[in-house]
Amino acid sequence: MNSLSLSIIGFGNVGRGVAEVLYTKMPHFKKKYGINIKVVSITDTSATIWDQEAINLREAIETKNHFGSLKFWGNEYEVYKLDPMEVVKEIDADVIIDVTNDKNASKWHLEALKRGKGVVTSNKPPVVFDYKELVDLANSKNLPYLFEATVMAGTPIINLLKxxxxxxxxxxxxxxxxxxxxxxxxxxxxxxxxxxxxxxxxxxxxxxxxxxxxxxxxxxxxxxxxxxxxxxxxxxxxxxxxxxxxxxxxxxxxxxxxxxxxxxxxxxxxxxxxxxxxxxxxxxxxxxxxxxxxxxxxxxxxxxxxxxxxSGAGIKETASGVVGDIIRAAVSIYKYL
Structure with a gap:
């Protein structure tokens, strides 16, 4: 079974919602799609946690919920201070997940695509202002650039049109x-x-x-x-x-x-x-x-x-759009279906 590795950038409500869905539904995804998804890094505004083997998502969620920051992620783990561009450049992941509100995120979206990494995002400004450059680069690299959750949360209007x-x-x-x-x-x-x-x-x-x-x-x-x-x-x-x-x-x-x-x-x-x-x-x-x-x-x-x-908003609803795109990314990269 091929493994799809993810770097999640942004760990507010939506980021935690995505992690929760991945944690609770992973057995279902493995059975239905033959997909083994692992999260190798998570970045919030204070820290990046990184484990190339796979982060324990339950621990990450509990740490964020209890302490409000990933920098308190246990003494046995190493915690890093990386910005999104550094995450893209330094961490080995198949797909970058952007669930931030970073208006300048297109810079590191483009860098990810240049480095052969797919991108899934709920962040609207990059798609609004740099759509053609991002999509053209993704197509030229045969990589997924997916953004279902940017409009109507998880209600599938993007993929209906596409x-x-x-x-x-x-x-x-x-x-x-x-x-x-x-x-x-x-x-x-x-x-x-x-x-x-x-x-x-x-x-x-x-x-x-x-x-x-x-x-x-x-x-x-x-x-x-x-x-x-x-x-x-x-x-x-x-x-x-x-x-x-x-x-x-x-x-x-x-x-x-x-x-x-x-x-x-x-x-x-x-x-x-x-x-x-x-x-x-x-x-x-x-x-x-x-x-x-x-x-x-x-x-x-x-x-x-x-x-x-x-619903045009909500943690679960937006997470549905993001995780749906993660599965589409896996299909695109590994041709599961």
């Missing part, structure tokens, strides 16, 4: 791709103030401490841009029209809900055009999602209208 509807030409994609803004809008609809809704979202872990990327529409714009790259061709992010929800008044939001046309932060993707804008949607229509759900309506020439709905 692999499943190859005979179709996409006409338009309409969607709601940011759960934080939907949560805030629905909370205001039920009587909360904007400030109260945001605080509740942050307390629940739905919104970041700095929620500006969500509220200004940047996160949704990243996701819509990635979909344009796939459905049509790479588009410059500077060409994307972006309006967030911060200029909507509480009165406007509640009045729209009363009229049966609630506001949602809607992404529209057409050839040569990406727009993010708060729009009124029909209450019983597909875009009137609630909570943190995401939805995409894909219009094609042959299949007509396809709707894909699922």
């Amino acid at each position: 692999e499943e509807i190859l005979a179709d030409s996409v006409k338009r994609i309409s969607g709601v791709f940011n759960g934080t803004t939907t949560f805030i809008l629905t909370s205001i609809e039920t009587g909360m103030t904007f400030k109260e809704a945001l605080k509740q979202a942050q307390t629940a872990g739905i919104a970041e401490r700095d929620p500006s990327n969500d509220l200004k529409g940047i996160d949704a714009a990243y996701k819509a841009t990635i979909l344009h790259h796939l459905a049509f061709y790479p588009i410059d992010f500077k060409e994307v029209h972006i309006e967030g929800i911060e200029n909507l008044s509480e009165e406007e939001i509640r009045e729209a809900k009363k009229e049966g046309t609630p506001f949602r932060l809607v992404a529209t993707v057409e050839e040569g055009k990406v727009e993010i804008k708060p729009k009124k949607v029909y209450e019983n229509g597909p875009l009137a999602v609630s909570g943190t759900s995401n939805v995409a309506v894909i219009e094609t020439d042959l299949l007509g209208e396809l709707m894909l709905k699922g």
Whole structure:
């Protein structure tokens, strides 16, 4: 049985979620796919733990959960201080897993590919800003560069566009791709103030401490841009029209809900055009999602209208997308299936 070795960079909620799935489901993956996956390094902001034979994932998770840092990973283990580029250059791994928010990660993604290592990422900016260079290099090296978890967490819209509807030409994609803004809008609809809704979202872990990327529409714009790259061709992010929800008044939001046309932060993707804008949607229509759900309506020439709905956030959901790509990487590298 061939072994696929991984370096995980980023060990926050998503990184630990990926490690948890790999730890608990490894027997299933071995049985179903004939894949033996081993993690040889994990890097958080304080340290890198490295064991070429395979890291004990349960110990790593417990260390992070208990102490908050991998630098406390037991006296019998050696702990290193390596940045992502050093991990890529110094550690022998088949695939680099990027579950960080590093906006400059494309530099070490490119370095990994140059060194013959595949890349799996949930990190959006590299795919948004350097898509063509990364994908072209990966293709030239016959290596996987996979990013399912960048849009709609584990809901498989990326692979639907890349692999499943190859005979179709996409006409338009309409969607709601940011759960934080939907949560805030629905909370205001039920009587909360904007400030109260945001605080509740942050307390629940739905919104970041700095929620500006969500509220200004940047996160949704990243996701819509990635979909344009796939459905049509790479588009410059500077060409994307972006309006967030911060200029909507509480009165406007509640009045729209009363009229049966609630506001949602809607992404529209057409050839040569990406727009993010708060729009009124029909209450019983597909875009009137609630909570943190995401939805995409894909219009094609042959299949007509396809709707894909699922959680757009969450540790398990995002881990599903990342681990699914790890298995795809194994298939690509070793031709398991």
